[in-house]
Amino acid sequence: MIKIIVNGEVLEVSENCTLSGLVEQLELVGKKIAIELNMEIIPRSLHHETRLHNSDNIEVVQAIGGG
Numbered sequence: 001m002i003k004i005i006v007n008g009e010v011l012e013v014s015e016n017c018t019l020s021g022l023v024e025q026l027e028l029v030g031k032k033i034a035i036e037l038n039m040e041i042i043p044r045s046l047h048h049e050t051r052l053h054n055s056d057n058i059e060v061v062q063a064i065g066g067g
Contacts, residue, residue, distance in 0.1 A: 034061045034063075035047065035058060037058055
């Protein structure tokens with residue numbers, strides 16, 4: 001297990017966890033979200049191959065509709 005920071009909260013994930021795995025763990029599959037990994041926006045097309053490392057800092061932003 002490794003420790004990462006997600007939206008300011010410490011979270012433990014498996015050592016082989018990808019951004020796609022994190023999205024599943026956070027129950028955000030199918031939601032309109034953007035993910036920033038260590039201050040860099042990661043395109044959704046790269047989520048399945050982007051592995052997480054100890055102390056990574058992740059911000060997950062969810063789009064909210066309104067008008």
